[in-house]
Each structure stands twice: as structure tokens, then as C-alpha cells.
Amino acid sequence: MRSTQIRSLFFDFFGARGHHRVPSSPLVPDDPTLLLANAGMNQFAPYFLGAAAPPWPRAMSVRKCVRTVDIDNVGRTTRHATFFEMLGNFSFGDYFKAEAIAYAWELFTEGYGLDPGRLWVTVYEHDDDAYRLWRRAGVPADRIQRLGAPDNYWDMGVPGPCGPSSELHYDRGPGFGREGGPAVDGERYQELWNLVFMQSLRGAGEGLDYPVVGGLPRPSIDTGLGLDRLAAILQGVDTVCETDLLRPVLTRLEELARRRYPGREGGEVSTAFRAATEHARAVAFLVADGVVPGSTGRGYVLRRLLRRAVHRARFLGVTGPVVPELTAEVVAVLGADWPELERRRDTIAEVAHREEEAFDRTLRQGTRILDSAIGRAVAGGRTRLPGETAFELHDTYGFPVELTAEAARAAGLEVDRDRFADGGPGMSDDEGSHLISSVERGESGPWTCPECGEYAVESGQRFEQGRVVGH
Numbered sequence: 001m002r003s004t005q006i007r008s009l010f011f012d013f014f015g016a017r018g019h020h021r022v023p024s025s026p027l028v029p030d031d032p033t034l035l036l037a038n039a040g041m042n043q044f045a046p047y048f049l050g051a052a053a054p055p056w057p058r059a060m061s062v063r064k065c066v067r068t069v070d071i072d073n074v075g076r077t078t079r080h081a082t083f084f085e086m087l088g089n090f091s092f093g094d095y096f097k098a099e100a101i102a103y104a105w106e107l108f109t110e111g112y113g114l115d116p117g118r119l120w121v122t123v124y125e126h127d128d129d130a131y132r133l134w135r136r137a138g139v140p141a142d143r144i145q146r147l148g149a150p151d152n153y154w155d156m157g158v159p160g161p162c163g164p165s166s167e168l169h170y171d172r173g174p175g176f177g178r179e180g181g182p183a184v185d186g187e188r189y190q191e192l193w194n195l196v197f198m199q200s201l202r203g204a205g206e207g208l209d210y211p212v213v214g215g216l217p218r219p220s221i222d223t224g225l226g227l228d229r230l231a232a233i234l235q236g237v238d239t240v241c242e243t244d245l246l247r248p249v250l251t252r253l254e255e256l257a258r259r260r261y262p263g264r265e266g267g268e269v270s271t272a273f274r275a276a277t278e279h280a281r282a283v284a285f286l287v288a289d290g291v292v293p294g295s296t297g298r299g300y301v302l303r304r305l306l307r308r309a310v311h312r313a314r315f316l317g318v319t320g321p322v323v324p325e326l327t328a329e330v331v332a333v334l335g336a337d338w339p340e341l342e343r344r345r346d347t348i349a350e351v352a353h354r355e356e357e358a359f360d361r362t363l364r365q366g367t368r369i370l371d372s373a374i375g376r377a378v379a380g381g382r383t384r385l386p387g388e389t390a391f392e393l394h395d396t397y398g399f400p401v402e403l404t405a406e407a408a409r410a411a412g413l414e415v416d417r418d419r420f421a422d423g424g425p426g427m428s429d430d431e432g433s434h435l436i437s438s439v440e441r442g443e444s445g446p447w448t449c450p451e452c453g454e455y456a457v458e459s460g461q462r463f464e465q466g467r468v469v470g471h
């Protein structure tokens with residue numbers, strides 16, 4: 001089933017059940033506390049809260065989402081993208097759990113024809129209602145797992161509506177990971193659809209540490225079904241990059257690189273193919289929604305994705321312009337479904353050209369400096385590259401720290417991590433993820449690191465390698 005059909009089947013199904021279609025909100029949200037739309041229900045918060053009367057009791061949409069928290073997963077897992085489309089149905093104080101669960105089951109098994117024997121369900125550990133309703137729908141007890149708040153309780157990260165959730169997963173078989181259900185392996189048991197039972201109100205607090213301060217006036221429903229992931233399952237391909245949403249872009253990259261994408265088992269080469277492909281789509285959508293490359297906030301997210309795409313393509317051996325070519329393919333593939341891509345075709349091409357050229361200059365200049373520093377270290381019989389070199393390259397020339405680390409490793413050197421951490425951005429991927437996720441909450445600082453609660457941050461740029469200066 002083509003992705004266009006997947007979308008229209010969703011709208012036919014929920015349209016026939018009284019849902020009003022609302023357009024996707026732009027990636028740049030109205031909400032100044034949110035960097036980029038990452039789930040797309042934010043526009044509906046006032047309806048859930050009862051602060052505004054919803055114009056329709058039921059709604060449905062396909063929403064554009066960007067999640068920079070997933071950046072390090074892209075190309076490494078089969079299921080993560082930084083930009084993806086999320087289908088969803090909503091009830092604003094109208095139907096609740098029973099209908100939401102019955103609809104989801106019917107659409108999956110009868111609409112999309114997914115094998116019920118491969119579907120697994122997770123529910124919030126204390127949500128006996130949801131458990132009972134899935135049993136009633138016909139899901140056997142051994143394919144329902146109860147999970148805790150990190151997986152199956154949902155909130156917006158700020159005071160507002162919240163509630164337990166329940167998710168539908170598809171078992172892709174032993175070739176994709178360990179058995180034991182979604183609680184054990186998220187790659188094998190691919191999470192497809194998240195149903196949120198919005199019923200409470202959360203207060204202030206960090207992470208999962210917040211009080212529930214009351215109930216919503218009327219329980220509501222918010223769901224998110226990943227189009228990219230469902231397309232991968234229905235099209236029988238291994239990763240989101242091989243669906244009809246992205247495969248033509250991957251093919252274009254194969255042409256430019258003059259080599260074949262080696263498939264899921266292809267190690268770093270496959271990862272690079274998928275990351276460059278996926279990032280090019282995110283770049284096209286961000287530019288289409290008016291984001292301009294820059295050194296902070298949204299502009300920095302765009303720049304970072306674009307640079308990663310260039311870097312991965314260079315790794316694959318593409319020497320000429322690559323992002324303009326890939327984004328042109330994105331417009332060709334998705335322009336009919338997302339007309340803003342067509343409208344902004346020229347701007348997308350222009351931004352891609354300009355940024356790629358500038359980045360290539362940075363790469364050339366930085367590589368010269370780095371090569372001579374590595375040469376000096378090797379000649380001097382040292383095993384480490386001074387942290388100051390990496391910091392200076394990053395701070396003065398904008399040279400990505402990961403490239404410094406890679407080149408040093410290739411020459412048999414370590415980067416002096418301790419001194420590097422004192423003087424500049426560090427390199428841990430874990431830190432990358434948690435700090436970048438804090439940037440998603442707002443465009444300008446200062447922020448406090450959500451993990452340690454200590455470090456105020458000045459600008460998005462300081463997150464290049466997920467480490468704050470002085471962190």
C-alpha cells in the first residue's frame with residue numbers, strides 16, 4: 001500500500017466516524033516555548049483543558065513532526081527519523097477509551113489488514129480499563145504488556161493535560177531482534193500507534209517528577225500513528241528510508257555516490273545512506289516552513305541536519321553538491337501531498353546550495369588545521385590530540401567535533417577528553433541526546449539541563465556535541 005493510500009484510508013475511516021479533518025500545523029509552532037512541532041497536538045491543548053470550546057467534537061489530521069532527540073538514532077535504528085508524519089484522531093470530551101481502542105483495532109486489522117496475530121499491546125501498569133478493553137477486542141492476555149510511566153504515561157513536558165497511554169506494536173519476527181514483546185525489544189516489536197487517554201492535569205516539575213493536580217473537565221483522546229513506520233510494515237521493507245516516502249531519495253543518493261545501498265546489514269555505509277537521505281527530507285520541510293539556517297534555535301537544528309547530511313554523503317564518496325539534489329528529489333516525491341514543498345522549491349534549493357558550499361569551506365579549512373595538528377602529535381610520539389585543538393577548531397572555525405574525533409581515531413590518537421571537556425564541548429552521544437532534548441522546549445536560553453538541573457545554557461550552538469561549555 002502506497003503512503004498516499006495509507007493517509008487516505010485513515011481519513012476515510014475516521015471521516016466516516018464523524019471526525020473533522022484539520023490541516024497539519026506548521027513545524028514552527030505558535031507556541032514560543034516549543035522549538036519545533038514534535039507531536040502536533042499542542043494546538044489542541046486549550047480544548048483538552050476546557051479553556052476553549054472545540055469547533056468540532058472529533059478531529060483527525062496528519063501532522064508534520066521534527067524530533068531532534070532522535071537524531072542519533074537515525075540510520076542506526078530501523079524506525080527513527082528526525083522528520084516524520086504522524087496520523088491522528090482526536091476526541092475533545094466526546095468519546096474515550098472504549099471507542100478509541102475499538103477504532104484502532106478495527107482500522108489496523110480490517111482497514112490496513114495487519115495480521116492480528118502479530119499485534120502486541122502495551123498499557124499503563126495501573127490502567128485496568130485499557131487492559132480489559134483490549135481483551136474484549138480479542139487481544140490474548142500474553143500479548144498485552146503493562147509498562148510504567150516512562151513508556152505509557154503521557155504529558156507535554158510542561159503543566160497541562162496528561163494521562164495514561166496505550167500503544168500498538170507490530171512483531172516483525174526474529175530477524176529483527178529478541179522475542180518477549182515490546183517491553184524487551186523496540187526494534188523487533190515496532191511501536192506504531194500511541195493512544196493517549198487524556199484525563200488529568202499535571203503540575204510543575206522536572207521529567208516524570210511532577211504532581212497530578214486534578215482531572216480534566218472531560219476525558220479526551222489524542223492519538224499518534226507514525227506514517228513512516230506503518231508504511232515500512234505495509235510495504236514489507238526493513239527501514240523507514242526504504243518506504244515510498246524516502247526510497248527515491250535514497251536511490252538518488254546511490255546515483256550520486258555511484259554505489260549501492262547495502263541494506264540493513266551494511267554497517268556504517270548503510271547508516272550513512274539512511275542518515276543523509278532522512279536528513280535531506282527534514283531539511284526540505286524545515287526550509288519550506290520558513291526556517292532559516294543560523295547558529296541558534298531552529299536555525300541551528302536546520303544547519304546541523306544539513307551538515308550531517310553533507311558529511312555522511314562525503315563519507316560515501318559524493319564530491320559534488322548533494323543536498324540540493326536530494327532535496328529536489330524530496331520535493332518531487334512529496335510535493336503533491338505537501339504543496340508547501342512545491343511553493344518553496346526555489347528557496348529550498350538556494351538554501352541547500354549556499355549552506356553546503358559554506359560547510360565545504362569550513363571542512364577544507366578545518367581539515368588542513370586538523371591534519372597538521374595530528375601530524376605534530378604523531379611526530380612527537382604522543383597518543384592524544386590536545387583537547388584545545390578540537391575546541392579551537394569547533395569554536396573558531398565551526399568544525400564539527402565528531403569529525404575531529406573521527407580523524408584522530410583514524411590516526412591512532414585519542415582526543416584529550418578531560419581537557420576538552422574543560423575547554424569546550426564534549427563528545428558523549430548520551431549527553432547529546434539529553435541536552436538537545438532540552439533545546440526542544442524553547443528557542444532562546446538560558447535553559448537548565450534536565451538531567452542534572454545545574455547548567456544554564458546560552459545558545460543552541462553550545463549543543464553541537466551535546467555538551468555545554470563548562471558542563
Ligand code: ATP
Nearest residue numbers: 070079080081084191192193194224225226228229
Ligand atoms: P519510540 O519509542 O519508538 O521512540 P515514541 O514512543 O517516542 O517512539 P510517540 O511519542 O509515542 O513515539 O509518538 C507516536 C508515534 O509516532 C509512534 O508510535 C511512532 O509511530 C511515531 N514516531 C515517534 N518517533 C518517531 C520517529 N523518530 N520517527 C518516525 N516515527 C516516529
Ligand code: MG
Nearest residue numbers: 067069070080
Ligand atoms: Mg521516541
Ligand code: MG
Nearest residue numbers: 151167186191
Ligand atoms: Mg515508545
Ligand code: MG
Nearest residue numbers: 151167191194
Ligand atoms: Mg510512544
